[in-house]
Amino acid sequence: MEANAVRHPVMISGWAERQAARLDAAPALAPKTKAGCDEVIDCLARNCRNEDEARHVITTVLDEIPRCQNLTAEIASIAREIRPPEQLPDGCSACEVAPGIWAPFVTRELTGGFGSVRCTCPRGRWLAARDRARGGI
Numbered sequence: 001m002e003a004n005a006v007r008h009p010v011m012i013s014g015w016a017e018r019q020a021a022r023l024d025a026a027p028a029l030a031p032k033t034k035a036g037c038d039e040v041i042d043c044l045a046r047n048c049r050n051e052d053e054a055r056h057v058i059t060t061v062l063d064e065i066p067r068c069q070n071l072t073a074e075i076a077s078i079a080r081e082i083r084p085p086e087q088l089p090d091g092c093s094a095c096e097v098a099p100g101i102w103a104p105f106v107t108r109e110l111t112g113g114f115g116s117v118r119c120t121c122p123r124g125r126w127l128a129a130r131d132r133a134r135g136g137i
């Protein structure tokens with residue numbers, strides 16, 4: 001990657017750029033244009049909180065993804081998977097199944113019977129927001 005560090009002085013972290021450059025190890029994946037490179041850097045900066053997370057994501061891409069249609073979608077998806085669970089807010093007594101352990105769903109009586117739903121506490125709402133972001137329930 002060319003030295004052009006002042007491109008987005010605030011938005012783009014040096015670590016995202018450093019990690020994105022590692023994609024050059026995989027010619028089938030590495031962006032072919034500067035715009036593609038910038039997109040990957042932006043994606044890392046958006047989805048990872050620090051260089052360790054970005055490094056982990058890029059290592060996973062290099063180790064496990066031989067080719068893909070949409071590199072930034074893969075990066076975003078891997079970043080979501082590796083994100084440490086402590087980012088999730090704590091649950092409440094309704095979804096707690098053991099001290100410090102919360103069920104992903106709680107059973108609620110809904111019209112027409114019982115069903116599994118996300119809890120109404122901050123943790124449940126966080127999970128529900130993620131469901132919506134993934135186009136789920």
Ligand SMILES: [Zn+2]
Pocket residue numbers: 091092093094095096119120121122123124
């Ligand atoms: Zn709860």
